[in-house]
Amino acid sequence: MAPEVAIAVSALTKNYGKVEAVRGIDFEVARGEVFGLLGPNGAGKTTTVEILEGLRPRSGGEVRVLGFDPEDETMAVKDRIGVCLQATRLSDKITVEESLQLFAAFYTRSADTTALLKRLQLWDKRKAYYTTLSGGQKQRLAIALAMVNEPDIVFLDEPTTGLDAQVRREIHTLIAELSDRNTTILLTTHYIEEAEQLCQRVAIMDEGRIIVQGTPRELQERVIGKSRVEILCQNALPEGLPPGWPAEDAVHFTPGRCQLVAETEYPARAVVELVKWVDGCGAGLSDIHIKRPTLEDVFIELTGKTLRD
């Protein structure tokens, strides 16, 4: 196996009795890459990740994490990875600093805890009990714990689920920062924006299978759906369409004709055409939105379901 491959999974299956949680999946994550596993609850993401982390045996297939088999060389794998669980909970009365020191003692390699605390903006809180931390601080601590051994791979299992928008942005910045340091990250999420924003490559899972994988751009391009351009005007637009408007691109007007929505494969060119037309009509341009197809659209397209339930 090439050393630049951090995670290699082929034909992985996992059954719980008669329930097939994972039904033969293949993917690879390169070193330094941020890879997203996307899918609704129950798609098999967590099971897959737990197999990679050495927490569960697999039913079939091949798995290599940093060149180790997590089932047979569990401790070697655990020693070199960092994990941020979906819900981390620590003892109420352990302090931030103590928890880092405790976990640092479990690994052969350990990060400078002072630097780690400062980087995660927990330095002022280092003497605070876990129970007094805010949700965001708790999650930052969970991420700090995942990095306490200077891991080669960080697993982030739904790191922002249940957090408010502000905190979620904070965490996103953190992850982006992490990936700048060339750390391999495997992120599971059911937030589309998260995957689009943070991941270099994404695999979408549903019912134990990977239904599609690639860069977010590649996935979007696979969708037949077009970008939507929305234009808002102060005055009503005249009847008809802009001159030379391609017949295959549909344009819908709202009643009163103060707003139009155009569907097009070439949003940039469409915007130029539309703005010229609106200006020419003297309708008074007040706002423009361009909506590209999202991973959500990809998912709906491929499964006929929505991601969030």
Next chain:
Amino acid sequence: MKPYIAYIRTTLRLTGRERIVIFFNYLFPLAFLIGLGEIMGPVPVFALVLTLNILGTGFFGAGMRATMDREAGILRRFKVAPITPGPILVASMVTGWVVFVPALIGFIAILNLRYHMPLPPNIFSLFVFLSLGVVAFRSMGMIVASVVNSMQESQIIVQLLYMPMLLLSGATIPLTIMPDWLQTVAQFLPSNYLNLGMQGILLRRESLAQNWQAVAALVATALLCFFVSLKLFRWEKEDRLKPSAKLWVLAALLPFVIAGAWQVYDRGNLRKVQILAHQARRNVSWLVRDARIFTGDRVIERGSLLIRNGVVERIYEGDSPSAGDLNAEGIAAAGKTALPGLIDAEVVLAMNAGLRPGSMKDVSAAAENALAAYLYSGVTGIGSIGLPPQIEKLVESRFVSGEKLGAMVLRSAVAPAQGPCRMTELSFSQASAERAAGDLSLLKETLVEEVAPRALLTRLESSYRDLEPHGAGVPSLETAQRSIMAARAHGTKLAAATLSGTALLVHGPMLHHELRLLVQAGLTPLEALRAATSDAADCLGAPRAGRLGPGADASLVLVEGNPVEEISSTERIVEVFLHGENVHRGALVEKK
């Protein structure tokens, strides 16, 4: 090693931050200690609080806590770290022990300062034994945590183990008052071994080696539970355990099933329970207040006697502090007289009132009953003659161990001392003459009727003529009494001796009769009392007996009235103490 040290350090810190830990390990037992210390006496209350502590730390401290941590999802985070459950289990043991040690030291200090409990003699054995107890019970708690699937299950199993173990430990309710089958059940419970070992070490100065069964069972339990919990350890509540895995709890109880089976066969523990009950009673402090005190040498008209740990600690002449101030049980004794335990210098244990038991086995049983009858009658020491030495040893061992209660054998199977001592033997002379005359009035004395089995008396009445002969040349009572007075005139020491056991002389109370005969012969009551206490002790070569003074063995009799004026008062016994134990006299003689 690094994960172990880090986990232990963190667990200790977290434990120190829990108020509930301080409460249940220190304050709660302290309340028991202060509240029950005076009622129960220092050693039983010590055993009680330590049992509460160790069972509590095991089942609630280790068992419930570990379940709670798992249920709350705290353990889950450790699952993804490269560690085994080892550090978590070891940290639990170490923490339990570290929390326990200050409690142990604190309780000993309080009991020593406030209740005058002597510092435990085998303190090293005690420390090791109790530490072992903490580890074993914590490991039992861990195994409970390993097999339950929820807090509710944990609570049920913990209560099912905790309550019976606490109630049948012997530390809360004396096992002796329980029905036989419950006492047998207790032999299968680790808590009973914990309590017995602890009390044995405290009260009988036993070592670890003498408690090897308890030690072995605790060590085996600790190891078994530790490895089974290691195997069954679960990091998350979602990891459920098959119901059949719960049977592992039974495996953890295996060492005590074996120990219990052995006890059912051997019954050694049940004997030890009896012994310990006596020992515990010996450690109660008593203040006999405002009594007339005959010390064996002189009379103190009003004084108080402080008894602690089996010896006379102090005699206050005139006024004394209150019993409460001395942390002792008070006995109001105005109008009563305290005497050293009486001594009958010659008794024949091989028979009773002239009747011989059938077999050797009966001889030792009869001798044991006889010694109990002496104690009942206020006689705490006897000089035995004519009993085969091997039987005497057998009998003595049961009394020395404290398994049975009875008068001490002050001198064994040696001919009575001659020279400066003279055995009085007046009752013997009288019995010899009355038997010849067919007079059975010696069997009609009050104390005789109280101590002698009904069957014995009936048999004596019907067949007194067939009794062992007194032998030729027994002097008449009058001759004997004159001879005593002559010896007294020569300055010979007199030792009151009845030769009870010979025809018509029932074991136990005849010494009181002898005292009356001595006064009748012309001795002052004080001289007669000396002959039955200090002088008898000297003649038997047991100078530590027969006297009351600081440091003396606290074996004494409290009687109504003033025997210095009216010698028959010695029969009006109120209390008997043997080695500081306030003896239940009623339990000494067969009920009729």
